[in-house]
Amino acid sequence: MTHGDDCCTTAEDGVESDQQQQPLILERLEKQQDKNWKSVVSHQLKKRCSCTAERAKSKILGFAPILGWLPRYQLREWLLGDAMSGLIVGILLVPQSIAYSLLASQDPIYGLYTSFFSSIIYAILGTSRHISVGIFGVLCLLVGQVVDRELALAGYLTESSVSSNSSGILLAGQRNDSVGVECDRSCYAITVGATVTFTAGVYQVLMGIFQVGFVSVYLSNSLLSGFATGASLTILTSQFKYLLGLKIPRPQGWFTLFKTWYSLLSNLGNTNICDLVTSLVCLLVLIPTKELNDRFKAKLKAPIPFELFVVIIATLASHFGHFNTDYGSGVAGDIPTGFLPPQMPMWSLIPNVAVDAFSIAIVGFAITVSLSEMFAKKHGYAVDANQEMYAIGFCNILPSFFRCFTTSAALTKTLVKESTGCQTQVSGLVSALVLLLVLLVIAPLFYSLQKCVLAVIIVVNLRGALQKFTEIPHMWRVNRIDASIWLITMATSALVNTELGLLVGVLVSAFCVLGRTQQAQVLELGRATTREHYEDLSSYRGLGTHPGVAVFRYGAPIYYANQSLFKKSLYRCVGLDPVKEKAYRIKFNKKNKKQGKNTNMKSDKKDEVEAGVTATFMNSSCSLRSLVIDCSTILFVDTAGVNALKEVRKDYGELGIKVVLAQCSASVLDDLERGGYFPKDEENRVIFFTITDAVHYLQSLPTPNGDYDGKC
Secondary structure: OEOOOOOOOOOOOOOHHHHHHOOOOOOOOOOOOOOOHHHHHHHHHHHHHOOOHHHHHHHHHHHOOHHHHOOOOOHHHHHHHHHHHHHHHHHHHHHHHHHHHHHOOOOHHHHHHHHHHHHHHHHHHOOOOOOOEEOOHHHHHHHHHHHHHHHHHHOOOOHHHOOOOOHHHHHHHOOOOOOOOOOOHHHHHHHHHHHHHHHHHHHHHHHHHOOOHHHHHHOOHHHHHHHHHHHHHHHHHHHHHHHOOOOOOOOOOOOHHHHHHHHHHHOHHHOOHHHHHHHHHHHHHHHHHHHHHHHOOOOOOOOOOHHHHHHHHHHHHHHHHOHHHHHOOOEOOOOOOOOOOOOOOOHHHHHHHHHHHHHHHHHHHHHHHHHHHHHHHHHOOOOOHHHHHHHHHHHHHHHHOOOOOOOEEOHHHHHHHHHOOOOOOHHHHHHHHHHHHHHHHHHHHHOOOEHHHHHHHHHHOOHHHHHHHHHHHHHHHHOHHHHHHHHHHHHHHHHHOHHHHHHHHHHHHHHHHHHHHHHOOEEEEEEOOOOOOEEEOOOOOOOEOEOOEEEEEEOOOEOOOOHHHHHHHHHHHHOOOHHHHHHHHHHHHHHHHHHOOOOOHHHHHHHHHHHHHHHHHHHHHHHOOEEEEEOOOOOOEOHHHHHHHHHHHHHHHOOOOEEEEEOOOHHHHHHHHHOOOOOOOHHHOOEEOOHHHHHHHHHHOOOOOOOOOOOO
């Protein structure tokens, strides 16, 4: 308890009873006066704009972390692990980069470009030592949806009308300026994809500049997992047309899952038997071998690259079996070697794709940061969320000039990278060398690779996300709110719209947090028999109460949205509603004055009933003299909350019941002070830092006596 600016004192050593009677007195530190805004701005400008050699070095090392860790690279201890993991991930990236190009509605060469550039740029700018940045299925799906929509709006033929890609023609003669009439479907598709990627990268860099890396905390694990699983269902559905060899356009808008299945069932009679048989054979090979890799990953030094073996064998079979010419099977087509000259994004497209790019930027950043922090925590180092924003942003901006599409961290490849001995991002540079070899020499050899084989690779890699369905019962038992967020986000992403699923997930998460503050209840506390500690009477045995003094706790902030619920819960828990009590008392007194002594029997009986009701409230009021509200779990109080506490104190005070607050945090005390809760005169201002002090103070007050006019 403190009065005004009393000096800080400490309880002297003595008997325990004397210590209990001595209230805890604390003195608040005086806060520094707010400085003039001009001085604040001037100070910040000097701090931000001052340039010293040490500050310049720190900024450069912070922006390009490779300059900090590469000179300290431990060659003997780390090189073998980095080289091995980089080689294995590079081998895995070759078939996956080609396969996920289909998902993004691009030619295979652009997937190889994307993986190559992102591996190099993240190695220079990233702060995580272990994550693998490159093609990620969910982002490829989002990019592919935008590309197909813009192709349809531009009047280009659907994919079914194009027999093979024309990257070779593009490499030979595409102009380096804007897209014109000479640009074919493939050219326009990658132009749209690169423009979306550039815009998403700009968003991410801007978020890094404005230090908004904290936004990732608002995307919970259940939300991201539900979103990824819902998107995986959409990806799975979109690949069935390749598995069956059907040439149908990708549906646009909402409910694409149902539209796709309707198109598949309608065209089932046009199934290409060659593609169907190839798909079944590849599935029968890859699914068991993937399971073997997972089961024996502890014994294997590195996962066996069965995907690459399947791609090589399937390409040879397609080439020598003439699957494309004799059976009409769709193949990858010409994959040129070398690099295309840089090209600017199509500026006129940015307004069309700006909203889509924003959701892509948020998803890419959130996945990258969550994986970075997970592996950093596992291996005992720290990552910078804002620097990760810069890194993933430039992994999108710079490659977009070389016809690449959006990238982020990928869990599967990161797990492979970590399990094969990765120590630093040198492994990413080794993976880039493997991809460079493919781009310069090997890429044309994949001409006869069937698209159905690429679709099988995509489907098999969705196993991890789809296995989340088996964890639903466990999630429901652990936390029903998180499970509900997962289910709603997943269902919206899969059944309605992928981007909408992310927005719905964020809104549902926010409403769940608000809902928890709405559901908080006032609890009556009891004192432990062995020490001065108070806990919930309904949760623990052996707790005692004080006669005439009740202690209550509210486990949520008191603000405009729940202040009325707080009062109702308090009145219900106390067992006495002061508003109703006053209303009954006024009504009873008025009828007594009006009716007098000469009344008939019916009205006498009616008055007796009403008098009995009022007497019930009076008895509750008489048995309770004081209330203590424990504020230790109240995080903040806004203006409406302060007014609610004033009303509680006033309403109970009119019934002769004193209400005091205990264990308020410093911030809550400031809120109450600003809201005018405390009296202005310092002598009557009483603050209790413990429940015990509040109870002792109330017990020391004289017991009121008299009739029922606020006294019992």
